[in-house]
Amino acid sequence: MSSKNRKTSFYILAAFFCLFVFFLYGPMFAIITLSFQGPNGGLTFPMNGFSAHWFSKLFQEQRVGDFQGSFSRSLTLAVIVMVATVVISLSAGMAFRKKFRFSNTLFYLTISSLIIPSILLTLGIGLLFDRLGLEGHWYTSGLGAHLTWTLPFGLLIMFAVFNRFEKSYEEAARDLGATNWQVLRFVLLPIIGPSLVGVGLFGFTLSFDEFARSLLSVGSKNTLPLEIFGMTTTVTTPTLYALGTLTTFVSFSIIAICFGVIVILEKRKKKFGDDSGKGLI
Amino acid sequence: MNIQLQILPLLLVLVLFLVAPVAIILAVSFWDYTEFSLIPDFVLTNYIEIFESGVTYSTYLNTFKFAFLGWFFTVVIGFTLAYFLAFHVRTLRWQIILFLICTIPFWTSNIIRMIAWIPVLGRNGLVNSLLLELGVIGEPLEWLLYSDFAVILAFVHLYTLFMLVPIFNSMMRIDKSIIEAAQDMGASSFQILINVIIPLCLPGIAIGTIFVVSLIMGDFITVQAMSGGQSASVGLAMNNKRALLQYPAAAADAIILLFVVLGMVAILMRTINIRKEL
Numbered sequence: 001m002s003s004k005n006r007k008t009s010f011y012i013l014a015a016f017f018c019l020f021v022f023f024l025y026g027p028m029f030a031i032i033t034l035s036f037q038g039p040n041g042g043l044t045f046p047m048n049g050f051s052a053h054w055f056s057k058l059f060q061e062q063r064v065g066d067f068q069g070s071f072s073r074s075l076t077l078a079v080i081v082m083v084a085t086v087v088i089s090l091s092a093g094m095a096f097r098k099k100f101r102f103s104n105t106l107f108y109l110t111i112s113s114l115i116i117p118s119i120l121l122t123l124g125i126g127l128l129f130d131r132l133g134l135e136g137h138w139y140t141s142g143l144g145a146h147l148t149w150t151l152p153f154g155l156l157i158m159f160a161v162f163n164r165f166e167k168s169y170e171e172a173a174r175d176l177g178a179t180n181w182q183v184l185r186f187v188l189l190p191i192i193g194p195s196l197v198g199v200g201l202f203g204f205t206l207s208f209d210e211f212a213r214s215l216l217s218v219g220s221k222n223t224l225p226l227e228i229f230g231m232t233t234t235v236t237t238p239t240l241y242a243l244g245t246l247t248t249f250v251s252f253s254i255i256a257i258c259f260g261v262i263v264i265l266e267k268r269k270k271k272f273g274d275d276s277g278k279g280l281i
Numbered sequence: 282m283n284i285q286l287q288i289l290p291l292l293l294v295l296v297l298f299l300v301a302p303v304a305i306i307l308a309v310s311f312w313d314y315t316e317f318s319l320i321p322d323f324v325l326t327n328y329i330e331i332f333e334s335g336v337t338y339s340t341y342l343n344t345f346k347f348a349f350l351g352w353f354f355t356v357v358i359g360f361t362l363a364y365f366l367a368f369h370v371r372t373l374r375w376q377i378i379l380f381l382i383c384t385i386p387f388w389t390s391n392i393i394r395m396i397a398w399i400p401v402l403g404r405n406g407l408v409n410s411l412l413l414e415l416g417v418i419g420e421p422l423e424w425l426l427y428s429d430f431a432v433i434l435a436f437v438h439l440y441t442l443f444m445l446v447p448i449f450n451s452m453m454r455i456d457k458s459i460i461e462a463a464q465d466m467g468a469s470s471f472q473i474l475i476n477v478i479i480p481l482c483l484p485g486i487a488i489g490t491i492f493v494v495s496l497i498m499g500d501f502i503t504v505q506a507m508s509g510g511q512s513a514s515v516g517l518a519m520n521n522k523r524a525l526l527q528y529p530a531a532a533a534d535a536i537i538l539l540f541v542v543l544g545m546v547a548i549l550m551r552t553i554n555i556r557k558e559l
Contacts, residue, residue: 009470013365017379020362023438024386027397030407034400044405088290095287106288106295107556113299115491115546117499119516120535123523124302127309127532144298151294160559205388212502216523225392232396232506241400244393251389 028248035241043238054242066227067243073138074224075250078208080143085150085203086196092151093158114152118212121148126216135219142218146207153206154199161195190269194262201258205251303539310532319528327533336518341541344514347429347504348497351436355493356486358437359444363485364478367452380449387442395435395506402426402434427509435507436497443496444489450558451485452478484553491549498542 034041038049058067096103125145129136136142173187189196211225218226224247231240310327313320331337362383370376386394401407402425409421424430455478463473501516515538522531 010369013361013369016361017365020358020441021382024383027401027438028386028389028394030400031393031397044400044403045407045410088294091287092291095284098284100284100288106292109295109299110291111555112543113295115495115542116299116303117495117516117535117538117542119499119501119520120306120539121299121302123519123528123531123535124306125298127528128302128305131305141298144294147294148298151291155291156559159556163559201388209388209390209392211390211392212500215520225390228390228392228396229502229506232392240396244390244396248389248393252385255385255388 031241032245032248035238035245037238037241041238043236043241054238055246057237057239058242058246066222070222070224070227073221074208077138077142077146077223078204080139081146081150081207082200082203084143084147085154086200088147088151089154089158089199090196092155093162096155096159097162110152110155113148116148118149119215121145122213122216129217136217138214138218138221138223140219142214142223145213145217146210149210149213150203150206153202157195157199157202161192165192190265190273193265194269197258197261197265201255204254208251208254209247306532306535309529310536312529312532314527314529316526327529328537330530331533331537336513340513340515340518343512344498344516347432347436347500347514348494350433351440351497352490352493354433354437355441355444356489359441359489360448360482360486362441362445363449363452363482364474366449367455368478383442383445391439392502392506394439395503398426398431398435398438398507402431427507427511429508429512431507432504432512435503436493436500439503440493440496443492444486447488447492447558448482448485451482455481484558487549487553488555488558491546494545494549495542498545499538 030045033047034043034045035054036050036052037047037054038051039053041048092106096107122145125141126136129141134140169187169191170183173183178186209225210223211229214223214226222230228240228243228247231243309319311323311325313322313324313326366376366379370379399406403409404421404423404426406425408425409418412418413421459477459481460473463477468476499516501514501520504512504514504517505520515534519531519534519538522528522534
């Protein structure tokens with residue numbers, strides 16, 4: 001590899017990368033911009049003035065459907081799914097560190113949960129509740145449907161985490177007389193804490209945005225993605241974009257919060273996890 | 282701590298919301314039905330109707346076409362991006378930043394990301410306006426939105442990340458000394474790419490393929506939204522039968538689709554050990 005040659009390929013690839021990022025974010029910025037259309041503006045460019053008109057419509061107009069109800073349902077569900085995903089993934093991830101019977105079966109079952117067509121799953125859950133004479137709700141059948149989607153991601157992350165985990169830290173703690181609980185609380189959790197926040201991020205965002213697995217499983221009250229999709233056929237004003245901007249803002253906020261927490265946890269880890277240079281006391 | 286207790290929550294969720302629903306779909310696929318009700322029975326008519334209908338084959342053909350094209354573009358783009366990140370970006374800090382830039386949209390709504398193409402690709406959208414302005418075209422292109430093109434574009438937009446992440450993971454695990462050894466032996470960058478990097482990335486490509494193929498094969502919402510109802514996919518056909526309350530027919534469709542997807546994934550799984558790759 002001559003260094004000149006390498007430079008050319010670097011610039012070509014860098015340009016390709018930038019192009020991809022533009023492709024990835026361009027449309028999103030288009031609707032964020034368009035959601036600030038003036039009151040007489042339409043669904044496409046050019047901008048006809050600049051206002052928050054369509055956002056206020058979102059909160060007034062009944063025609064927009066049950067925006068506020070579905071929004072709070074989705075938010076609540078996402079928080080429940082987030083907590084459940086972290087707890088269940090951590091618990092199962094710890095179990096998978098040891099050998100146990102049917103561990104492969106359980107692993108492949110989890111993978112199946114990821115790759116199974118969503119429409120099949122949501123149809124099955126809908127049918128199941130229907131046949132059992134139970135009424136499906138977003139917090140029962142809907143919650144279960146979302147967990148089938150978030151848990152595989154959570155578990156895969158836990159595998160990645162534990163594959164890189166240095167066991168000797170735990171052993172050292174045990175040698176010093178720590179109980180199982182103390183090992184978990186004072187050794188394991190501080191070390192893998194940032195990854196758990198990552199699992200939580202997946203749990204929240206995947207649930208908050210899930211459409212396909214929600215479709216027939218959330219019962220009579222819609223979650224936000226279902227409401228938004230319904231709107232695509234009925235709403236022909238920038239209100240649709242305003243809703244898109246708002247939900248994207250929620251997602252971005254959650255991502256920012258999680259990254260913030262991860263950075264703080266990593267800093268704490270550095271601060272408390274290393275006593276080099278302090279000497280022996 | 283007790284292992285059984287640790288896996289119980291996961292097992293419970295999977296049994297209740299994965300195994301049981303699939304079991305009931307399997308059962309219902311053998312049921313009979315009228316316009317108004319489901320009749321528990323054991324008939325093969327649902328399956329026979331599917332296999333005898335020419336529509337089934339053309340729908341599957343169309344779905345395979347989407348899966349293949351979606352896979353092709355995501356693997357080419359995903360590999361190129363991962364290659365850039367892993368071998369051309371020099372500091373870990375920048376690798377993480379650029380990687381996250383690619384990842385963040387994954388945590389936002391797919392529905393919104395599809396809607397976002399409307400003002401870009403529509404008849405009066407940005408692309409058409411730009412091309413008209415430049416005089417490249419005389420009148421707006423109709424095939425940009427609500428077409429197979431739009432469907433593939435959306436798949437690439439939504440799912441390239443699923444390819445990028447596992448391939449990038451594979452690349453980061455490549456021992457740099459292997460590449461140095463190849464360089465010392467006089468291999469060009471291109472030869473290193475073909476003979477060293479690509480073979481070592483095959484597990485990552487396989488994992489990405491599993492994601493992308495199964496997501497596209499089971500998709501109905503992207504096809505419906507982006508083709509404007511003008512194109513067909515297996516998932517969409519199933520959802521249409523479901524909407525007509527023909528649950529047993531939809532269930533039979535679902536079972537066949539499940540076998541096709543699991544079959545494809547099983548073949549790919551033979552080539553890798555996922556647990557080791559993480």
